[in-house]
Amino acid sequence: MSLCQSIDTLSMAFLDDELAAEERRELELHLLDCASCRGHLDGERADIDLIRSRLVAPPAPERLKARIAQALDVEDRSTAVRDRKRLSRFMLPGAAVLAAAAALLVFVGVKPAADVSEPTPVAMEAARQGNRSMPLEVQGASTGPWLQQHLASSATPPRFKKSTNIDTLGARLTAVLGHDAAIVKYRVTEPTGAQFDVIEVMVRDIDPGELSAGTPVMLGDRTMHAIRAGGMPGITYVNEQHMGFAFFSPHLNHEELIRLIESSNVLDRTPDE
Numbered sequence: 001m002s003l004c005q006s007i008d009t010l011s012m013a014f015l016d017d018e019l020a021a022e023e024r025r026e027l028e029l030h031l032l033d034c035a036s037c038r039g040h041l042d043g044e045r046a047d048i049d050l051i052r053s054r055l056v057a058p059p060a061p062e063r064l065k066a067r068i069a070q071a072l073d074v075e076d077r078s079t080a081v082r083d084r085k086r087l088s089r090f091m092l093p094g095a096a097v098l099a100a101a102a103a104l105l106v107f108v109g110v111k112p113a114a115d116v117s118e119p120t121p122v123a124m125e126a127a128r129q130g131n132r133s134m135p136l137e138v139q140g141a142s143t144g145p146w147l148q149q150h151l152a153s154s155a156t157p158p159r160f161k162k163s164t165n166i167d168t169l170g171a172r173l174t175a176v177l178g179h180d181a182a183i184v185k186y187r188v189t190e191p192t193g194a195q196f197d198v199i200e201v202m203v204r205d206i207d208p209g210e211l212s213a214g215t216p217v218m219l220g221d222r223t224m225h226a227i228r229a230g231g232m233p234g235i236t237y238v239n240e241q242h243m244g245f246a247f248f249s250p251h252l253n254h255e256e257l258i259r260l261i262e263s264s265n266v267l268d269r270t271p272d273e
Contacts, residue, residue, distance in 0.1 A: 003030045004037055011041045015048060018134070020150075020173045021180050119227040119234070122203065122210040125176045126246045127230030130183050130199035136170035143171050143184065151182045152204050154241050158264035165189040166260075169197070179244075180204045188251075196251040198260065203244035211236040211244045217258060222267045226254045235261055 003010065003026070010027055013019050019027065031038045119127070138146040147155040150173055160166045169185040184200040203211075214227035214236065224237040232248045235257045239245075245266060247257055261267070 003027060004034065007037045007040050011037075011044045014041065015045060016132075017175055018132075019175065021175060024175070118213055119229040119236075120210055120213045122177050122179070122206065122244070123213065123227055123234065123236055123246055124229045126181070126201040126203065126244075127232060127234060127248055129174045129176060129181070130201050130246075130248050131230050131232075134172055134183075136185065137172040139170035140168065143168050147171055147182055147184070147202070151180060151202065152243065154243055155182065155202055155204075157184050157186075157200070158261075158266045160260075161263045164260065164263050165191075166198070176201065176203050179206055196249065198247060198249040198252070198257075201244075201246040201248070203246070205242055206238060206244040207242065208238040211238050211246065215254075219258075219262060219267055224258075224261070226258075233257060237261075237266065239267075 010019070010023075014024065014027055031041065144156045147157070157168050157171075165188065167187045167189075169187050171182050171184040174181050174183055181201060181203045184202060186198045186200065187195055188198055189195050212223075212225055214225035214234075217224045217226055217235070222237070224235050227234045227236060230248070232250045233252065233254045234246055234248045235254065236244065236246045247261060249257065252260070
């Protein structure tokens, strides 16, 4: 199928920055020569701008803001109680418990709430991409080899301890502010049988400073950062190969995400099987 025949699908993916780097370059070259497709893309962009302009909500009354703030305070207190009760979900055996506990002491001891709310632009875009409801391009056990082939030879999903009950659902390629990236999704099954998803965003060729805002969290000699982006708690890390990792889940707090990462080989450690 030619690019002209696929322009309806490609234009939306292009405007949403959902095309892989090679696909984006190919379409951009095509647009230089094809006035019809260029006009179609301009029309789609104008429609999006019009919709966004009409979706701007009027300012909320001050009384409503106060009521919402009060309700959020009540919910925050309830959430804190629930979080304390479930912190043991990802408890790790032996030395791993000590490492995770040390990380939590660093996190709790610093308490720079303002930092957590100010992630880098790359982290913000990673959260936005991870939150999007898009089909996975690969699923299950094939995810690792597929990522190595399509993203980077060093791009493999982390291995988790079996006791954490985490399965790899799959992945899809994306782009994060000019960096080739992939969204990897995991399914966590709780002892009660309840399930929820954790999102990992892997970003290629990234400098540590592009993901280093937020609260520093030390695990051994490795530094991660606790952030909040897209309404979700997140943990970011950049390894020596300049591969960036960002973990998000609306169902976990920062401490639980740290425990989850500690139970994997994300930090170049092989977990016990």
